Amino acid sequence: MALYEPAVKSPLSELSHEFRSELLSIADWWLAYAQDQERGGFYGEVGVDNVPVPDADKGVVLNTRILWFFSELASEVDDPRYREAAERGYRYLLAHFLDEAHGGFFWTLDADGAPKDTKKQVYAQAFAIYALVAYYQLTGEPQALQQAQQTFDLLERHTVDPAKGGYLEAFNRQWGALDDVRLSDKDLNFPKTMNTHLHVVEAYTTLYQVDARASVADALHYAIDCFDRHIINKDNFHLRMFMDHDWQDHSPGYTYGHDIECSWLLAKATESLADAAVSERLKPSVLGTAYVCLREAMGEHGEMYDGFEFATQAFNHERVWWVQAEAMVGYYKAYTLSGNEDFLATTERLWSFIKRYHRAENGEWLWLSTLDDQNHAPSYKLGPWKGPYHNGRAMLEMLRLLQ
DSSP: OOTTSSOOOOOGGGGHHHHHHHHHHHHHHHHHHHHOTSSSSBOOOTTTOBBBOOOOOOHHHHHHHHHHHHHHHHSOOHHHHHHHHHHHHEEEEEEBBBBBTTOSSSSOOOSOOOHHHHHEHHHHHHHHHHHHHHHHHHHHOOOOOOEEEEEEEEHHHHTTTTEEEEEEEEEEEOOOOOOOSSSSTTSOOOOOEEHHHHHHHHHHHHHHHHHHOOOHHHHHHHHHHHHHIIITTTTTEEEEEEOOOOOOBBOOOHHHHHHHHHHHHHHHHHHTTTHHHHHHHHHHHHHHHHHHHHHSOOTSSOOOOOOOOOETTTTOOOOOOHHHHHHHEEEEEEEEHOHHHHHOOOHHHHHHHHHHHHOTTTBBSSSBBTTTTTTGGGGGBBBBOOOHHHHHHHHHHHHHHHH
16 A cells, blocks of 8 residues: 555546646657757757757756656656667767766757766756656666666765764866855855756656665655755645755745745655655655645746745745646645545646646747746756656656556
8 A cells, every 4th residue: 555545536537638748748749849959869958939059059957857757757757768768878978978988968058968067966867767767767778778777876975964964066087076066057156956856856756776785775765855844844845945054944035936846755755665754754844835835835826936036925826837747746646635626626726727828839838928027937848957857757657656
């Protein structure tokens, strides 16, 4: 019996055909517009007009997310095109992003596939594990699993803070210290972040499915425990975003998309461990985070707002594509765990919002909804921070939950 036994049967089963149709629509757009036939792999950027930017740099986060998506999709849908896209991503990742000398994966390449920024962002190494495991599950390719295990070993050897605990943010090519460890220009320069820890949990959850060694189980327990002890604020069930070495919070606000994403990913992680004590200990936080987001973050059209800023005491009302995707999965997962009809109704409203305001006329999803000022959004559908991961994963997860 599952430790998180669903409280109710799904009343949204009739939407399965819609989620499947959207999943295939997303996949077909990426097949049509993402593949770089001249230089190999995938483009680094494609504009909202579906026109590629051939000379754009190629980022590891985008490429590992593409590899993960097509590996997962090909495992679910028998279409050789999806398997070929997964293989394309896998071969390119190992041929160009892998650092043969020092291990791990480079941050960015130039358009020709040569290393450009060689730092080792822990967030990106986690996505490499996540993608390599998915490819191994699809193909049984032993090299994929071996590389995922080697990357796991590197993270455990180099990135755990031996004094205060947790995973540090970033390193240079040789796994030495960096002054600037920020994941992006929008982030603060602190050594520990919620975002990196969340995707370490996600990666280790997936790795544990194919590698149940004690070291992997212990690391997954440890990463979950970091959330329980340091990252989830039990006073309000928001996440602490940026922390110093001593785990002191320096967050500038709340980010609702990460809150709700964390809710369902933690539930999935504890289910993977099959440890009743951990599941029961985390369940109040899993549901508490979802309840708080439901109370604070929902807009009049059924959408989820982006965040709340402490300095201005104001909400950021922009509607971001990935936030809506994560919210839909998060609320539906919370519904299956609690039976709360408000979570179910919110899931339905989010899907209606996505269909009406996030789909682009010429395929894929827009960064911001059509209700928002598009000048605030990046001018791409495919880019360093926009792959088929959030929306594609949402469709896959909804189909699995509905089963």
